Amino acid sequence: MEYMRSSKTVVKKLLKILMNGLNVKEIDESILMGSKRINLNYYPKCPNLELTVGVGRHSDVSTLTVLLQDDIGGLYVRNIDSMKWVNVPPVKGSLVINVGDALQIMSNGKYKSVEHRVITNGNDNRISAPIFVNPRPSDIIGPLAEVVENGEKPMYKHVLYSDYVKHFFRKAHDGKATIDFAKV
Ligand SMILES: O=C(O)CCC(=O)C(=O)O
Numbered sequence: 001m002e003y004m005r006s007s008k009t010v011v012k013k014l015l016k017i018l019m020n021g022l023n024v025k026e027i028d029e030s031i032l033m034g035s036k037r038i039n040l041n042y043y044p045k046c047p048n049l050e051l052t053v054g055v056g057r058h059s060d061v062s063t064l065t066v067l068l069q070d071d072i073g074g075l076y077v078r079n080i081d082s083m084k085w086v087n088v089p090p091v092k093g094s095l096v097i098n099v100g101d102a103l104q105i106m107s108n109g110k111y112k113s114v115e116h117r118v119i120t121n122g123n124d125n126r127i128s129a130p131i132f133v134n135p136r137p138s139d140i141i142g143p144l145a146e147v148v149e150n151g152e153k154p155m156y157k158h159v160l161y162s163d164y165v166k167h168f169f170r171k172a173h174d175g176k177a178t179i180d181f182a183k184v
């Protein structure tokens with residue numbers, strides 16, 4: 001709980017920079033970081049790699065994810081242009097910051113959520129602890145007013161965040177398909 005609380009400083013700094021890039025001057029803390037969840041993921045080693053999945057390809061439904069991984073590795077992100085999987089090796093003392101779907105929607109596609117997956121290791125158990133920084137379940141999310149006020153076409157509808165999350169958990173992990181739920 002202390003670790004989760006302590007992430008607030010870095011999350012606020014990152015969101016400030018990201019919002020600045022969108023010309024959003026006022027940080028709406030409720031919608032950008034009003035709720036948080038931490039997962040504690042344990043991936044037991046599996047000598048028969050074909051019998052295990054790790055985590056299937058998906059993007060997070062968060063605004064941002066602050067991901068702490070141990071030194072085992074296995075995380076891959078997908079390059080959006082080449083569609084190639086890129087290994088994200090653990091770097092001691094570092095955090096991986098992933099953009100999630102909520103930020104893609106609010107930025108009207110300017111910031112893109114990253115597709116990622118985890119491949120289980122044959123020799124070592126792995127642990128990761130992602131903090132998902134989210135809107136509140138009762139928030140209605142959509143492209144931010146400042147982003148579309150210049151006449152830019154909204155790519156996403158306004159959706160109740162809890163509906164978006166429900167949609168994500170109703171289906172199997174399927175890459176970046178979750179966001180179709182909010183497409184205009
Ligand atoms: O274990 C990891 O490195 C990532 C886990 C993940 O993608 C998730 O929990 O959403």
Ligand SMILES: [Fe+2]
Pocket residue numbers: 058059060116
């Ligand atoms: Fe994830």
